[in-house]
Amino acid sequence: MIPFTYSRAGDVGQALALASATGAKFLGGGTNLVDLMRETIERPTALVDVTGVANMIEEREDGGLMIGAGVKNSALAAHPAVRTRYPVLSRAILAGASAQIRNMATVGGNLLQRTRCTYFYDNEGSRCNKRAPGQGCDAIGGFNRIHAILGASDACVATHPSDMCVALAALDAVVHISGAGGYRSVILTDFHRLPGTRPDIETVLNPGELITAVELPASPIAARSSYRKVRDRASYAFALVSVAAALEIDGGIVKDVRLALGGVAHKPWRAVKAEALMRGGPANAEAFRAAANAELADAKPLNNNGFKIELAARTITAVLSGLAGAEA
Template identity: 80%
Template sequence: MTPFEYSRAGDIADAVRLGAATQAKFLGGGTNLVDLMRETIERPAALVDITGLPAEITERDDGGLIIGAAVRNTALAEHRAVRRRYPMLSRAILAGASAQIRNMATVGGNLLQRTRCTYFYDDAGSRCNKRNPGQGCDAIEGFNRNHAILGASEACVATHPSDMCVALAALDAVVHVEGHAGKRALPFGDFHRLPGDRPDQETTLQPGELITAIELPSQPIAARSTYRKVRDRSSYAFALVSVAAALELDGGKVKDIRLALGGVAHKPWRALKAEQALHGGEATADAFRAAAEAELTDAVALRDNAFKIELAKRTITAVLGELAGDAR
């Protein structure tokens, strides 16, 4: 592990000040960052420990929630308001990792997880544009069973690993950040980036900016929601395909819908084409399948992951069918 300086932030302002140091990283639970440091993929010159920052979940008068970035994943999944008003989020977190990891991992850190692509982790023998821009991407012609089918580029075909973030994408969450230039509120869909020609730039955070909170707007539709994760084994494993969905019906027709996919792209994928296809239409299995087909129209398979396209379609159809049955 590369030597680094260590400091502990007393409050948000202190964290922002300390985080302005060149090549500084914020340390929350460390469940991803420390692993990457051990593998020398991440080489921060300084770590700013933010585990002492407030870890609170605040219920707003309108029914929404403000979730402090230092809140542990277990605490968020078990919170009564989350389980009642946003069940897809609780289920996504519980599907995401072992209890030990959930007990350590923070909400802010979950947003900043880096890909689990094997070639990204292989610093000794593989080319990776995410690790070294301009080097090339060995995954494109290599073993790519777990890689992206949507939004990929010639520079990178890696997928985002988070389950929690798929639910947050479906819930129209807002990411609150603070840096030397002040405070910003970022729509969740604008927080993560598609790879383009700079896959090393994974988010729209500016250098030294700190995630301070996640805002969940009040959404009555979210009370009837779920999360399904398809993976190679039922124990701790990353998604081949996952679906976060919320559905509201009115007389057998789709009054409102939220839909996002995981395991298929460089960022949590909001399924806007499917939502548009279903809004106002009949809530039938055929309609759900047609919407899934519309969403996957632009999917591009690699050598080993063509199965993901059909898997995504079937999972979308099944999850929406389950929600529609519960709504009737």
């Protein structure tokens, strides 16, 4: 057993003070961190429990939401304002994990969950640059059916596992962070990093910094939104491809659109090329498919996951067509 200390924080200031020791980790629901500790992939010297910190959902006067990092996933999915104003987020959360895990998992922990790449979890028999930088990546030449087709590098082809973060990427969410150096905010699409040469550095968080909240800006387009997850099993499986989308149409023309993909990259993938092509164009399946193809033109499949390109294109087209009331 690897020894560690445990303490419980009552507020943000106390949490930051308790986590100032080298090797400390913040503990939310523990649904990912505890698993990684069991596998000796994570080896914190101290755990700072922050489940009692920032666990409220605040409705803003402008219609936006401020979601505390300690809010449980199940509570967020069930919140009336989320279900009515941001249905894509509620659906994404309910597509993830199991009811028991959603009852434990927190918003902040969801943002920080690590890849489910089997080579990353194989601490004894596989090389993994995410686990040990410079070691190599056995997934590139191995069985890589679930791995990335966009934004990968020669160092890592792992995918980000979150459903919730894909919806947040489409909703222009903002992550609020506190640390010894003060407070800052980061757009969610900039919060997670692509692997480059250092896939072990997964976010822009500095050591000792704590996610305190996620802000959803007021967004009329978000009320017409949806999430679709394509996976091997009907439940408790990670996405092969997922799509979060919101659509605003005026007279058969796309006035505005939001589109993000999961299961295809090291981070939630905001489909900015596809969005740009669709705005001002016809709201039909042909246009949606053309935009999807443009977004996926730079995809670099591995030997087992080339099917993801067509799967992603079809899923994008189907979700947007459904929102448009068109036939997929």
